[in-house]
């Protein structure tokens with residue numbers, strides 16, 4: 001889709017973080033934008049801040065197919081069409097312990113939002129995009145899961161590996177159909193040093209009642225970014241903040257230039273991919289999983305948190 005001006009984009013998880021940055025970039029391209037999020041007050045504040053007739057917000061829960069159908073219908077009613085769908089909403093559950101100890105509700109919540117949310121988004125929007133033979137779907141994955149998992153982070157990379165595979169299947173099936181609709185897998189990153197400081201670091205925030213664990217920390221999100229900064233500081237490192245607009249730029253370029261892998265060619269990620277595929281090709285044990293990663297707390301540390 002070379003010319004984005006006048007097109008309509010829908011972004012889930014658009015109240016803040018990367019979703020909001022994508023929405024802002026779409027507006028700058030002259031698009032009309034529908035932001036959707038389960039945190040209604042933050043969404044309303046964001047829509048107010050962005051302002052103007054070209055943006056609307058709708059409280060949406062991506063775990064519900066009906067909610068995504070209502071989002072599609074509201075976008076059509078307001079702007080008359082949808083051309084770009086960014087399935088971007090996700091959570092970090094803040095699970096405790098090892099992968100065999102995580103509470104099942106941490107698994108269910110994460111799978112419901114991060115995986116079923118993308119499936120619900122595809123089912124609600126893709127038939128319409130195919131019927132109009134124009135459109136682009138951007139599913140937000142993560143290097144943590146797409147390249148290889150940060151072993152101590154367990155649930156999240158499982159969901160992101162699923163999103164990556166889903167998006168590959170979507171792209172493949174659209175091509176087999178001869179459709180002009182296309183798809184991209186967004187792997188948020190930045191060519192600038194530092195982390196993408198978003199809400200996803202507030203592990204366990206806004207946990208719905210149906211996914212409570214009966215744990216005193218259920219309504220106390222863990223500030224994983226502060227923890228990471230403390231670990232990095234102890235190791236003599238600073239953690240700069242990278243601009244979210246870098247991720248939005250990736251997304252816009254992927255739509256405009258029909259790039260499937262929406263990511264920067266970063267050397268550390270190339271090394272990770274090479275290490276994983278060499279291990280598979282040479283049938284060696286996955287020693288790359290033992291790499292020290294200050295970004296994620298170890299299971300023992302998280303068990304205590």
Ligand SMILES: NC(=O)c1ccc[n+]([C@@H]2O[C@H](COP(=O)([O-])OP(=O)(O)OC[C@H]3O[C@@H](n4cnc5c(N)ncnc54)[C@H](O)[C@@H]3O)[C@@H](O)[C@H]2O)c1
Pocket residue numbers: 012013014015016017018019036037038039060061062063088089090091113140141142143187188195196197198199200201206
């Ligand atoms: N920040 C990073 O470093 C990073 C890295 C790689 C991938 N990602 C991915 O980027 C995407 C955006 O995350 P972010 O980093 O901006 O974090 P974020 O927490 O700021 O944004 C995620 C948004 O999803 C919303 N959400 C959660 N559950 C929902 C539901 N059931 N229905 C609708 N919305 C819901 C949240 O309210 C939030 O606004 C996610 O898919 C995340 O996994 C982020």
